[in-house]
Amino acid sequence: MLSIKNLHVKADNKTILRGINLEVKAGEVHAIMGPNASGKSTLAQVLAGRDSFEVTQGSVRYQGKDLISMAPEERAREGLFLAFQYPVEIPGVNNVYLLKAALNAIRKHRGQAELDAVEFLGVVKEKMSLLQINEDLLNRAVNEGFSGGEKKRNEIFQALVLEPKLAILDETDSGLDIDALKIVAEGVNSLRSDDRAILLVTHYQRLLNYVIPDYVHVLSDGQIVKSGDRDLSLELEKRGYDWVKQEVANA
Amino acid sequence: MSTQSKEVEALVKKLYQHGFYTDVETDTVPPGLNEGIIRLISKKKNEPEWLLEWRLNAFRHWLTMTEPNWAHVHHPPIDYQGISYYSAPKSDKALPKSLDEVDPKLLETYEKLGIPLREQEMLAGVAVDAVFDSVSVATTFKEKLADAGVIFCPFSEAVQDHPELVKQYLGSVVPPNDNFFAALNSAVFTDGSFCYIPKGIRCPLELSTYFRINAANTGQFERTLIIADAGSYVSYLEGCTAPMRDENQLHAAVVELIALGRAEIKYSTVQNWYPGDEHGKGGIYNFVTKRGECRGNNSKISWTQIETGSAITWKYPGCVLTGDNSVGEFYSVAVTNNYQQADTGSKMIHIGKNTRSTIISKGIAAGRGQNAYRGLVKVLESADGARNYTQCDSLLMGDRCGAHTFPYMEVKNSSAQIEHEASTSKIGEDQLFYCTQRGISEEDAVNMIVNGFCKKVFKTLPMEFAVEAQKLLGVSLEGAIG
C-alpha cells in the first residue's frame, strides 16, 4: 500500500528527514515512535501533502502511484487520511457540512453516488455513538471552541466516516485523559481491517496498550533507526529513547 | 508573490455576468448641470413648485461644497458637467399603468437579470419596483399591497399621489445639505422607490427595488424613502447591476428610512454594479448616502449589505437612534478584487435612552483591491444606557491588496458601553490544508472558508438574497449549506 524509499525532506533549509525507508501493507498497523523533534510529525505531514516541506530525495509510492506529485485533496480522495496533531479552527464553517462535502468529494472520486442529507446523517449517526460525539459538537464550527479531547475524538470520528485506506494518526493520544484515550482507541481499533493500513505516530506507548501494533519503528534524527514488534514499544516505555540512540552511535 | 497567493487570487477571479446592454430608444437630456436641467427634470416629472424649489436650494448649496477627500479612495476628478442627468426609455405613456404597457425589451432585460416582472413568472412573496436609468418601469404586486394599505410605488408617482407624505418626510433624515453627494442627489434625483407601511401593519410581501444603469454617459441618482408607521414591519431589498463599459459612471443615491414607534425596517442590499475590468478600467462610482432614523420609541432599523460590485464604493448606512430603547444594526460584507476600492461602514448615533447598536463588518480584499472600514459610534449626553458592539474583520487574499480599519468612537455619556474589536488576517494556509486533506478541492475550500467568514452577515439576509449573495462571492452551496 505504502512504500517509502530513501525519503529526504527539508523545511526552511533544514533537513528533517534523512532517508526514511518503510513498507506498509494493507491490514497492518505500524507505530512510528521517537523522541521530540525526531521528524515524526514531519513524516505525517509530508505524506498528507503539506507544501511547507520539500522532498529533496527519495520516493513515496501509494497504491502503486507516486504520492509526492499528488495534491493534498487527491491523496485524500485516494483514501489517505491524516488525523492532525493540532486540528485547526475554521470559524463559521459547520463541522457536519465540512464532513459531508468531504465524503461526497471522495465518493464522487470513487464513482459512487453522492449522499443526500438524509443518507449522510444515517452514516454519521452510527459513527457518532462509537466516539461519543454529541449532536452539538457536530453542528459547531470546525474545531472552534472544542476542547483538546473533543478535537482528537472528532478527528477519529471523521476517519470513521470517510473510511480511508491509509489512516495516519499524528499524536492522536496526546493531551487525552484515560477515558478519552479509551474512546479514541476503540475508534481506532474499529478502523482496523484487512484492506486498511494504519500508521500511528506517537511519542508514548500509552495508546499502544489499547491499539496493538504489528510493527514498531523508532525514528531518530530523521531516520528509522530500529524496527521491531510490540515488545520494542514496551522496552522504549521502560528505558526511554536514549539507549536506542546509544545503540545507533555504537553501531 | 507566493504561489499560494497566486492560487487564491486566481480562485477569486470571476466574470461579471450582468454586463450586457439593452438597446432601447431613450429620451436623454444633454450632459451638463445647471438650474435649467433641474427645472427640466422637475417639469418632466410634473412636480409641484415646492419640490422644484427644494431641488434648486439643494443645487445652490451644492455649488458651495467641495467633494470630500477623506475617504481612503483615489480616482481622477469627476466632470459633473460631462454627465447626463436624465435618461429614460422612450415610451408612449409617461407612467405605464400596467405591465402590458411596458416595453417588452425592458421586461426581457429584467428577466435576463433574474427578475421576472410578468405576472405568471413573478417571484413569489416579493414585490419588485424596477428602476431603469432615471425612471421606474414597472412595479409588481401593487394590488395585493394596496389591499394591506401598503404604498409601494415609484418615487415620482408618490410625488403625484401622496404629496403630503413626501413633503413631510423627504430630507428629514438626510437633509439636502448633508454632504456633497447627498446635495447633488437632492438637486437632480430622478426616480427610486417610495414605501409607506401604515400603523400596525406587517407588510405581507418582501419589497424590493432593482436598479439598472443602462445608458452611457449618464449617472443614476435615485431616491428612496421608506416610512414605517407605528407598530409596522417591512423588509426591503435592493439589487443593482450595470453594463460593462470602459468609462466610469456615477451612482449617487440617497436612501432615507423612518421608523416610528415600535416599527421595524429591515433593509438589505446586494450591490453588484459593474466593478470595472481586471485592469481597473471602467466601473461604477457608487457614492451613496443611506440613513435611517428610529424616530419612535422601541423601533428598530437593520441594514444588511453585500457589496461586491462598483469600482469605488463610498457608503455608510447608519441609524440615528432618537427613540428610547431603539435598536440599530449594520451587517456588511464588502469584497474588493482587482482594482476595486471600498470605503464603507456605518454610523450609529445614540440619542435616546437605552439605545442599542450592533455593527458587524466583514471585508475581503483580493487582487489589488483596497477595502476600508470606516465607522462612527457617537453617544450623546442624553443617551443613558447606550450600548454598542462593533466587530470588523478583514480577510486578505493575495499580497497586493489592502485592508484598513478607521473606527471613530465619540462618547459623552458615562453609562454607555462601547466595545470595538477588529482583526485582520490572511486566508489561513492551515485551514486550506485541513480542508484539502479531507478531499475538498482548493476552490471549494476557499469558498467554504470565505463563506464561513461571512456567515454572521449572510444569516441576516432574506433567504432568496442569501443564496444570491453566496453565489456572488463564488461560494458553492454544495457542502457549505445544509
Add this chain to the structure above:
Amino acid sequence: MNAAAGPVERYLAEFARVKTTLAGAANPPLQQARKSALARFAKSGFPTRRDENWKYTDIRAIEKRTFKTAEPSHDGIARDRIDAVRFNALECHELVFINGHFSKALSRKPTLPKGVIVDTLASALEHRGGEHLEHLSQYANDGANSFAALNTAFMADGAYINLSANARVDHPIHLLFLSTEQDDALMNHPRNLVILGEQAELTVIESYIGLDGAKNFTNTVTEVALGRGAVIEHYKLQQEGFMSYHIGSLHIRQSRDSRVYSHSISLGGAIARNDIHTVLAEEGAEVILHGLYMASNRQHVDNHTRIDHMSPRTQSVELYKGVLDGHARGVFNGKVVVHEGAVKTDARQSNNNLLLSDTAEVDTKPELEIYADDVKCSHGATVGQLDKDALYYLRTRAIDEDAASSLLTYAFAGDVIHHIKFAPIRARLEQVVIRRLPNMDRIRDIL
C-alpha cells in the same frame, strides 16, 4: 512681544528677540535649520480641528496666549521642592532643567561607564562635532508637524545621550523638566536626542512636572535612534500644572531586532497632547507601548500613537488606558500601518476607557492600515464602566460602593503601572493615582 499681532507673528517676533541666545548661535548650519523650521511653522501655522490629527483637540487656548522664553534663572526654587519630585530611592543619573534651562547644581551625574555620553543638548550643540548631531531632526518629521517645527526653531536645551555599541547603563537616566510659576507665562521647548549603538541598553525617564501655579507651555520633542539589537526602556511622566499646556512627541527609529518598551503616563496639564511615533524599519524590531491617562475637571488629554511596520517579522503590542472624570475629555488615536512587504507582522492594540462622571467625554479611534498579507493584526477599544459583578462581589465582602468603585478604578489604572519595573517610580505613580481617585482616603487603608 506684541500681543495684538497674530499668533504666528508673535512667535516670529519672539524668535527674533531670542535667537542670538539660543544654543549653537555661532553655528551657521544650525541657525539655518532653526530658521527654516520657523518658516515651516509660519507657513502651516497651528493645527486646527479640520486637521484629522487634531480632530478632537482644540489648541486655540495655546494659540491665543502669549508665552515668553524663560531666562536661565533658578531663583526661588527651594531645594526641598525639587527633592520631592526626584526619585530619591532610585539610583539614577539625573539632569534637572528649570523652565527649559539646565541646572548643574541640581543635577546628579555619577561616573558613567565607557562608551556612554550623557550631555546637555545645549552643550552638544555648542561643542560637539557633526557626527554627534547628524541624527538631529532626522526622525521628528517637523515638516508635517508644526509643533515639532516650532521646537526645532526654539530648542534651547535637553539631553544628548549616546551609547556606543554594546554599552549599557545600569541605572536609569532621569531627565527632570520643571516648570515654575513666574510673572510671565513661559514657554520652553526641550529637545532630547538619544542614540543607541548596536546591542546597547538604556533606560531613560522623562519627567515633566509643574510647580506651584505654573501656567506655562511646554513643547517637547525627543528623538531616539536604535542600532541593531539595541534596547530602550522609555518612561514619560507628565505631571504639568493644571493651568499649563503640554505638547510632546517621541520619535523612534528601530533597526533590526531592536526593542522599545515605552510607558507614557499623562496626568497633568490643562491641555496635554502626547505623540509617539515609532518606525520598525528593519526585520525583527519590536515595540511595546503602554499608556495611562487620567484627567478630571476641565482637563483635556490626547494621546496619539503611530507604529509603522516597514519590514517582515516586526511586532507591536499596545495598551492604553484612560480614566476620565469631571468635565474632562480624553482622546486616543492609535494608528498601526503595515507597509507592503512587512509580512509576518504581529500587531495588537487595545484602548480601554472609564468614564467616571456624566460630563466626562472620550473619543477613541484605533486605526489599522494594512498593505501586506500574511499578517496578524487586531485592535480593540472599549468605553464603559466598572464591572458590576466585581462591584457586587466587593460589596458582599463589606466594602461600601464608593470605596469599591475607587478600588476597581485603581485596579483598572494599575494595569499599566504594574508593568513599571522600577519600584520607586511605581510607588510614586501609585500614590499619584490614588490621590486622583474619588474617595482616596478610604481606599488608602485597603491598599
